[in-house]
Amino acid sequence: MYFNEEFETLPRQALEALQLKRLQAVVERVCANVPFYMESFGKAGVKSADIRSLEDLQRLPFTTKQDMRDSYPYGLFAAPLEEIVRIHASSGTTGKPTVVGYTHKDIDTWSELMARSFAAAGAHRGDIIHNAYGYGLFTGGLGAHYGAERLGASVIPISGGNTKRQIMIMQDFGSTVLTCTPSYSLFMAEEARAEGIDFKKLKLRVGIFGAEPWSEAMRGEIEEKLNLAAIDIYGLSEIMGPGVAIECIEAKKGLHIWEDHFIPEIIDPKTGRRLPQGELGELVITTITKQGIPLIRYRTRDITSISYEPCVCGRTHARISRMSGRSDDMLIIRGVNVFPSQIESILVAIEGVEPHYLLIIDRRDNLDTLEVHVEVDEQLFSDEIKVLQLLAKRIEKEIKDVLGVTCTAKLVEPKTIQRSEGKAQRVIDNRKL
């Protein structure tokens, strides 16, 4: 179901013409209003008049998270603070947070794109949307909230945490759509089971999960345990927040990125060169309608590929593949590139293994070591040592076979790996690099 049929199904030619017009306007605006861009375009020797086609976008320099930090807090804003009606910030686990500001029109665009995303996931008026994304500086909660209201659904602004209460409310209020991180959805299912509540009997029909990378195998597990259609959503605060891209429920194959507002590119993270359709690389996004803080060629650090193939749902917007990790989450273990999500896929494919795992990387005698911690639940447990040892060996072998990395599998007691109500921490890198 479409929310804005005209724009969601705009023929490619018209869509690209619109993109060019908007791109030229935004480049002109940042050149006039943002000292950072005046300087960086000047260094690169490009002027706004040089952008004559979408191809010319490649002549512009990238914007990075570091550039945002350097301009902390408002340096990259293109609108005066009087026009900013909302300020969000990303978690600043390393240093200062990155700050974004929205004008009235930005909030309006965001609500529309999030409403489109809900509709693409199969949500509609009359749905009860249980929004367990955190409300606050993080964009997840309010972003989904405004979109749900724009859609005309009933939104429960429950935010994250207090899992027992979440479960009670879902049960009593008859929630039909759940929005949260994928790992938190499984955590809720576990808690519900411990409370003797059958998640499958709840009215939930659709779950919209994002804010952390997950895998196709984890989708299978969530759909099984929660009895709903699990849809992948993508967004980041620098670009807007949730609702930059979403899977359609018809195909569940790639996330449509709303190209009338964003221009996506895939680049080789090392060389910065644009990669052809289908190749895995870093996603770069240019916002072409944002007023508060427009970003030109922002390096998202997310690894994906892009496809312009027509989709069964009828939307003409390109699709990016499920995120396979972050270019800065990418672990290089003995020279092999490893994304934690790849290990997760391997683990979940082994019968009885829960997607709760922890990777510990260390360096001993100048050699990288990888330890994979896996929880032993009743399904895996045996009273015979050899059965458990075979399980550990099997995990080690499958990881070696698929990724080419030698690891040690360590079986640990259930519930000892930290559960997170936000983003799960799955990697501990003890190497002093």
Added chain:
Amino acid sequence: MKVEQISIFIENKSGRLAEITRILGEVGINIRALSLADTSDFGILRLIVNDVETANKVLKDKGFTVNKTEVVAVEVPDRPGGLGAILRTLDTEQINVEYMYAFVERCGGNAVIIFRFDETDKAIHALKANNFSVLAGERLYSM
């Protein structure tokens, strides 16, 4: 003629064994026999207790991974050669022992050997046919 044993998964960290025995002690569970199999990373604690259901429940409630297995208890006179006679019979009948452990009865001159077989019924049949004393679960729990 089978005996219920509970097995608990424990990581090789200090205090885990103490924690389990404390939990069982608090609810008045008496351990009749135990064996601990260990590797460098983890161990499996196997217990015969006087109240299998309660022990199973309290440990699960505390978050331990527990399962129940059927084992066989055989009583032999506590004197040299007692165990050897059983093992010879099992060997002749080609029955594999997965693991075993033993304890000596408090009074009387007997020892009790706990066996875990891959083919439990066949093993019981063979032991009885050779006149060994296979103990019922109730006997053992209340010993």
